[in-house]
Amino acid sequence: MVQIIHQFPTVFNALNVGFLQTLKLFLVTLAGAIPLGLIISFGSKSKFKPLSALVKTVVWIIRGSPLMIQLLIIYYMPGLVFDNNIWGGGEQGRFIASCVAFIINYACYFSEIFRGGIQSIPVGQYEAGQVLGMTKGQTFFRVVLLQVVKNIVPPMSNEIITLVKDTSLARIISMQEIIWAGQAFMKGSHGISGAIWPLFFTAVYYLAFSGILTVAFGKLEKKLSYFHE
Amino acid sequence: MAILEVRDLHKSFGKNHVLKGISFDLEKGQVMSVIGSSGSGKTTLLRCINFLETADSGKITVAGDVLFDSDSKTKISEKERRNKQLKIGLVFQQFNLFPQYNVLDNVTLVPRLRAKERDDYKTNRKAIVEQIESEAKALLEKLGLSEKLENYPCELSGGQKQRVSIARALALKPEVLFFDEPTSALDPELTGEVLKVIRDLAKEKMTMVIVTHEMSFARDVSDYVIFMNNGTVLEQGTPEDVINNPKNERTKAFLMKVNG
Ligand SMILES: Nc1ncnc2c1ncn2[C@@H]1O[C@H](COP(=O)(O)OP(=O)(O)OP(=O)(O)O)[C@@H](O)[C@H]1O
Numbered sequence: 338m339v340q341i342i343h344q345f346p347t348v349f350n351a352l353n354v355g356f357l358q359t360l361k362l363f364l365v366t367l368a369g370a371i372p373l374g375l376i377i378s379f380g381s382k383s384k385f386k387p388l389s390a391l392v393k394t395v396v397w398i399i400r401g402s403p404l405m406i407q408l409l410i411i412y413y414m415p416g417l418v419f420d421n422n423i424w425g426g427g428e429q430g431r432f433i434a435s436c437v438a439f440i441i442n443y444a445c446y447f448s449e450i451f452r453g454g455i456q457s458i459p460v461g462q463y464e465a466g467q468v469l470g471m472t473k474g475q476t477f478f479r480v481v482l483l484q485v486v487k488n489i490v491p492p493m494s495n496e497i498i499t500l501v502k503d504t505s506l507a508r509i510i511s512m513q514e515i516i517w518a519g520q521a522f523m524k525g526s527h528g529i530s531g532a533i534w535p536l537f538f539t540a541v542y543y544l545a546f547s548g549i550l551t552v553a554f555g556k557l558e559k560k561l562s563y564f565h566e
Numbered sequence: 567m568a569i570l571e572v573r574d575l576h577k578s579f580g581k582n583h584v585l586k587g588i589s590f591d592l593e594k595g596q597v598m599s600v601i602g603s604s605g606s607g608k609t610t611l612l613r614c615i616n617f618l619e620t621a622d623s624g625k626i627t628v629a630g631d632v633l634f635d636s637d638s639k640t641k642i643s644e645k646e647r648r649n650k651q652l653k654i655g656l657v658f659q660q661f662n663l664f665p666q667y668n669v670l671d672n673v674t675l676v677p678r679l680r681a682k683e684r685d686d687y688k689t690n691r692k693a694i695v696e697q698i699e700s701e702a703k704a705l706l707e708k709l710g711l712s713e714k715l716e717n718y719p720c721e722l723s724g725g726q727k728q729r730v731s732i733a734r735a736l737a738l739k740p741e742v743l744f745f746d747e748p749t750s751a752l753d754p755e756l757t758g759e760v761l762k763v764i765r766d767l768a769k770e771k772m773t774m775v776i777v778t779h780e781m782s783f784a785r786d787v788s789d790y791v792i793f794m795n796n797g798t799v800l801e802q803g804t805p806e807d808v809i810n811n812p813k814n815e816r817t818k819a820f821l822m823k824v825n826g
């Protein structure tokens with residue numbers, strides 16, 4: 338116990354550095370996967386059959402296989418199979434490869450949520466917009482969008498909280514996120530070795546982060562509860 | 567000249583020939599009721615006139631402006647379509663109010679959007695918005711909704727919702743207002759308040775086309791009645807002629823059925 342108190346400042350600093358990397362991966366994934374998810378959801382609804390079939394197949398493959406394998410393939414395939422390691426060796430390369438894998442994976446999950454959210458808007462809303470002489474853009478942004486947002490907040494909050502925990506999968510390609518930082522104290526890091534408590538302690542970060550998100554999404558859901566169909 | 571002219575309108579869904587040449591004229595300030603059994607094409611007729619469906623052939627003119635003409639080769643642009651759309655209004659059976667806006671905003675949303683296209687909007691903004699709001703409030707007061715300006719659609723009864731949707735359509739000052747069974751989604755005790763609003767509009771000489779199953783209402787309020795059957799107008803004339811003294815056997819059978 339005394340030892341832990343002794344080690345705490347060093348471990349805390351190192352875990353914060355790792356968590357910063359976790360947080361970066363989380364934010365970049367959201368920033369990339371939300372717009373890409375929208376594009377994919379439009380693609381899967383396309384009237385051009387080959388496109389929608391292609392999009393649906395990709396979504397099926399991505400959602401049907403583990404993110405961990407996708408990470409490994411995206412990170413190692415260029416170097417080991419095509420003899421062209423586009424990612425480079427360092428942490429920077431591992432981070433970018435992780436972002437790519439996470440964005441693609443989460444965009445596919447988000448796209449299904451967006452598709453459901455858009456489909457759930459009654460056609461009467463579009464017809465009312467049209468009959469009142471609104472443009473398609475006005476109907477989408479002034480009438481439909483907020484209703485879609487309201488519909489997708491609960492499933493999106495589930496998915497986003499899952500993303501918080503999923504970021505730890507980047508450990509598999511040794512991206513230096515918080516699990517990696519905690520685990521380092523077992524082998525030896527910053528003059529501490531054989532300590533397993535830092536690894537267990539990383540859970541506190543995940544709990545705090547997902548706790549904050551849960552509260553925030555709860556507030557948003559409440560804020561949008563003033564109306565329903 | 568009639569304010570609404572419909573000529574030989576045809577519409578099919580696949581093999582289902584739903585409108586088989588509908589023609590009628592409506593004079594300004596008059597009220598026309600459209601009656602007929604389920605599936606006879608009443609909704610399709612209204613939807614074709616309101617651009618929600620595209621007719622296969624025929625011609626529709628409102629106040630001298632051609633809304634649709636299958637003989638004309640020039641395609642109308644989206645912007646033209648929107649401007650033509652504003653000459654007519656449609657009140658839906660299911661209201662289709664915008665749930666995230668309160669009553670006042672449901673009515674002012676489109677007038678405010680259109681005001682932004684005015685040249686003097688930037689300089690006169692405040693006065694324009696105030697004008698729109700006060701007109702909307704006056705309209706809502708007339709329809710008995712001044713207590714509900716701040717309420718959201720989910721907080722209203724069906725009858726109140728339908729009155730808001732009528733106000734929303736009237737705020738755009740259409741030349742002709744169409745109603746598709748405006749009381750069919752309402753509990754029986756709420757139909758009266760909506761029918762009263764429509765009667766009042768008729769007294770003010772609002773030009774209206776009403777699809778309805780309420781025969782006594784159609785008899786009182788309309789100047790003209792058409793009976794549709796299987797995609798054609800089988801009988802038309804004054805309510806006296808069509809509802810009180812129908813000539814056609816099918817009209818008689820239909821009226822027997824709805825009058826119980
Ligand atoms: N979008 C559509 N696609 C295919 N068929 C349609 C469509 N809309 C209507 N129909 C068909 O057109 C016919 C006429 O329907 P419509 O809704 O115009 O009848 P209606 O007179 O309004 O009936 P009701 O009194 O039940 O409202 C029906 O056979 C219906 O199935």
Ligand SMILES: [Mg+2]
Nearest residue numbers: 608609610746
């Ligand atoms: Mg109908």
